[in-house]
Amino acid sequence: MKKTILTIAMILGSLATGWCDSQPNIIPAPQKMQMGEGTFVVKKGLTIVSKDVKDFSANYLQDKLDDVFDFPIAVSAQAKAQGCITFATDKSLPQEGYRLDVTDAGITIVSADEAGKYYGVQTLLQLFPAEVYSGEHLRLKEYAIGALSVEDAPRFGYRGFMLDVSRTFFELEYLRNYIDWMSNHKLNRLHLHLTDDNGWRIEIKKYPELTGKGAWRGKNEVIPPTYLSGSERYGGYYTQKEMKELIAYAQKRNVMIIPEFDLPGHALSSTAVLKDVTCGTKTEKASACGEFDNVWCVGKESNYRIIDDIIKELADLFPSPYINIGGDEVVFDYWAQCPECQALMKKEGYEKAEELHGYFVKRMESIIAKHGKVMMGWDDIQDNGGLRPTSTVVAWRSQAKGLESIKHGQPTVMQTGDYLYLDMQYSSVERGHNWASIIPLDRMYSYEPYQDMQLTPEEEKLVIGVQAGLWTELMQFPPRFAEYQVYPRLCALAEIGWSAKEHKNYADFYSRMVNKHYDRLYAMGIAFRVEPPKVVYQDAQLKVTLPYPSAVVRYTMDGTEPTVTSPVVSGNIVTDAPQKFRFSTFFGRGLHSVAVGAENVELHRYLTPEVSVTSDIELQKNNKLETITTYNFSKMIRSKTKVKAGQTLTYTFKEPVACTTIHVPTGYATLPFYGVSDGYVEYSYDGVNFIKGEDFHHYHAYIRNLEAPVKAVRIVITDANDGWSCCFQNLKIE
Ligand code: ACM
Numbered sequence: 001m002k003k004t005i006l007t008i009a010m011i012l013g014s015l016a017t018g019w020c021d022s023q024p025n026i027i028p029a030p031q032k033m034q035m036g037e038g039t040f041v042v043k044k045g046l047t048i049v050s051k052d053v054k055d056f057s058a059n060y061l062q063d064k065l066d067d068v069f070d071f072p073i074a075v076s077a078q079a080k081a082q083g084c085i086t087f088a089t090d091k092s093l094p095q096e097g098y099r100l101d102v103t104d105a106g107i108t109i110v111s112a113d114e115a116g117k118y119y120g121v122q123t124l125l126q127l128f129p130a131e132v133y134s135g136e137h138l139r140l141k142e143y144a145i146g147a148l149s150v151e152d153a154p155r156f157g158y159r160g161f162m163l164d165v166s167r168t169f170f171e172l173e174y175l176r177n178y179i180d181w182m183s184n185h186k187l188n189r190l191h192l193h194l195t196d197d198n199g200w201r202i203e204i205k206k207y208p209e210l211t212g213k214g215a216w217r218g219k220n221e222v223i224p225p226t227y228l229s230g231s232e233r234y235g236g237y238y239t240q241k242e243m244k245e246l247i248a249y250a251q252k253r254n255v256m257i258i259p260e261f262d263l264p265g266h267a268l269s270s271t272a273v274l275k276d277v278t279c280g281t282k283t284e285k286a287s288a289c290g291e292f293d294n295v296w297c298v299g300k301e302s303n304y305r306i307i308d309d310i311i312k313e314l315a316d317l318f319p320s321p322y323i324n325i326g327g328d329e330v331v332f333d334y335w336a337q338c339p340e341c342q343a344l345m346k347k348e349g350y351e352k353a354e355e356l357h358g359y360f361v362k363r364m365e366s367i368i369a370k371h372g373k374v375m376m377g378w379d380d381i382q383d384n385g386g387l388r389p390t391s392t393v394v395a396w397r398s399q400a401k402g403l404e405s406i407k408h409g410q411p412t413v414m415q416t417g418d419y420l421y422l423d424m425q426y427s428s429v430e431r432g433h434n435w436a437s438i439i440p441l442d443r444m445y446s447y448e449p450y451q452d453m454q455l456t457p458e459e460e461k462l463v464i465g466v467q468a469g470l471w472t473e474l475m476q477f478p479p480r481f482a483e484y485q486v487y488p489r490l491c492a493l494a495e496i497g498w499s500a501k502e503h504k505n506y507a508d509f510y511s512r513m514v515n516k517h518y519d520r521l522y523a524m525g526i527a528f529r530v531e532p533p534k535v536v537y538q539d540a541q542l543k544v545t546l547p548y549p550s551a552v553v554r555y556t557m558d559g560t561e562p563t564v565t566s567p568v569v570s571g572n573i574v575t576d577a578p579q580k581f582r583f584s585t586f587f588g589r590g591l592h593s594v595a596v597g598a599e600n601v602e603l604h605r606y607l608t609p610e611v612s613v614t615s616d617i618e619l620q621k622n623n624k625l626e627t628i629t630t631y632n633f634s635k636m637i638r639s640k641t642k643v644k645a646g647q648t649l650t651y652t653f654k655e656p657v658a659c660t661t662i663h664v665p666t667g668y669a670t671l672p673f674y675g676v677s678d679g680y681v682e683y684s685y686d687g688v689n690f691i692k693g694e695d696f697h698h699y700h701a702y703i704r705n706l707e708a709p710v711k712a713v714r715i716v717i718t719d720a721n722d723g724w725s726c727c728f729q730n731l732k733i734e
Pocket residue numbers: 328329378396
């Protein structure tokens with residue numbers, strides 16, 4: 001059969017003339033793909049041929065195809081000349097690689113290993129209708145697949161996703177979904193951030209209190225409430241038995257689970273629970289996440305015995321060659337005043353407390369090596385002294401930190417925050433952090449692991465791979481927001497990790513997303529982020545640019561969020577009230593983008609009367625109450641500690657303000673972070689007598705149905721907030 005060679009570059013060429021229907025839209029893009037002539041028609045009688053009829057990939061494929069076809073599909077060890085999907089082995093193929101051939105006669109998947117076989121199946125599934133992932137019974141009688149030949153293998157061996165299960169606890173079922181979705185994208189490393197200040201998530205048999213107490217946060221718990229957990233007792237953990245099941249589930253799908261036990265900082269869930277593991281000294285300096293007393297003492301020999309016990313259990317439980325000990329963002333002040341840490345400094349001849357961090361990391365290396373594993377940690381582990389050659393660094397602070405690690409000769413995984421942190425906002429109008437960067441899909445896609453590095457071929461090999469990470473301080477609410485943050489950005493990461501650098505092209509990737517892959521994500525059941533339209537107001541018209549040609553954008557004219565029954569945009573909208581319009585892109589049944597207005601129109605016209613603010617809440621040094629009166633909505637002020645019951649903050653207007661609604665936001669402007677958990681608002685027409693308004697809900701409270709001009713508004717705290725600090729903002733007066 002004559003084959004036309006169609007490389008990725010040629011697909012790019014064809015894009016210039018429009019979407020190509022015959023394009024298979026594979027994500028991540030394979031290394032080599034040739035389209036052939038003719039088709040293989042899947043129809044009744046199809047057999048999956050595998051020497052081992054119990055083989056996982058063969059049965060997985062059968063299960064998926066059973067859902068879309070109207071006939072039973074057998075797995076058989078008996079080869080046939082026609083009408084089969086045949087698995088074969090070729091030991092000369094690269095690790096995790098495969099060859100997939102579709103001809104008139106049948107389909108073959110050849111690989112050297114189980115992973116390659118599974119990935120051949122994943123590529124094959126992408127040639128079927130998207131419903132192959134949904135378990136929806138299409139009852140197809142036949143389906144034609146265009147002849148093609150794929151030769152494929154990954155660019156990097158380590159293609160990961162990091163999930164923080166400490167700040168938000170994810171049920172096992174949810175983790176299984178994540179493993180499925182990762183493996184559908186040929187991602188193969190799940191780094192579980194199992195411990196942090198706000199929750200301990202893995203059973204340790206020798207120290208049952210780690211999960212007994214450390215897995216729970218709440219008002220009467222050892223771990224205080226944080227991150228919207230409020231007055232709820234929040235938490236959960238995985239038993240070792242459950243984790244074993246999850247590990248086995250992941251292994252079948254070529255996903256290795258790497259455990260992280262974050263030490264010596266980020267450790268309140270162990271330091272608050274275990275006896276005497278901290279120095280017992282105090283500091284004014286909060287950790288990066290605002291915690292205190294969350295650092296293990298490095299001078300107490302007994303601590304190394306406890307850590308050894310815990311690492312032994314982790315090493316026995318997880319087949320991963322790596323144990324990640326975190327090592328990031330340690331406040332050294334505790335060590336600087338601790339007699340035991342000081343004695344150790346003297347003994348080792350150290351001058352600065354941070355040198356103890358290097359000491360601690362070396363002790364971790366030897367404990368981990370004793371249990372037959374390799375140490376992994378955040379790039380902070382290289383800050384204070386040399387590491388063993390096998391110790392593996394995850395570069396998060398910058399590309400330069402990755403380069404430093406490579407120059408030291410360490411195997412390195414790139415997870416730089418400014419491109420690969422999934423807790424960052426997609427855009428300025430969406431929820432999320434932005435301290436590292438705003439990360440739209442194209443920015444994540446543009447990440448190149450060797451960027452700004454100029455490495456020798458030997459040094460290049462030290463970049464073992466790449467991963468994206470989801471920190472979950474903000475993921476408990478709304479439900480499934482984690483999926484929004486992860487997808488579609490993890491599809492981009494998959495391509496960074498798998499596809500050849502020369503084949504990377506965002507326009508091509510985006511066309512594959514739009515032509516087919518969003519349908520696949522939808523069929524997988526992922527609550528992914530739908531891209532909003534771009535809207536501008538020009539010449540008295542709202543001009544809407546769809547995110548892609550087939551997008552369905554709906555709108556409202558009253559400032560509310562569009563729903564599935566709102567009208568669909570078709571053409572420009574003539575209006576003299578552009579600030580009232582909101583637009584959302586809708587996908588399938590139930591997914592939609594954030595609602596946006598025209599980007600060059602001020603959507604809310606809040607009143608900004610002259611106001612003074614008074615409070616008995618102690619504020620941080622650089623945060624002054626006067627800043628709250630400037631009506632700069634990005635400004636906020638922060639308390640020095642948690643607020644307390646009975647404290648108040650009062651806004652008094654110079655002149656009473658005529659208005660209908662006052663919105664009292666607390667916390668960060670774009671994040672549900674550090675706001676009032678328990679409290680209510682009051683308002684006064686005369687500045688003397690106050691009337692109770694609403695209680696705070698998710699850090700916000702409202703005063704509505706005002707009958708006269710308002711002289712003052714007061715926030716009354718009824719219980720401590722659930723973060724270490726509480727933030728206050730301008731009032732939104734309409
Ligand atoms: C980190 O973001 N602290 C690794």
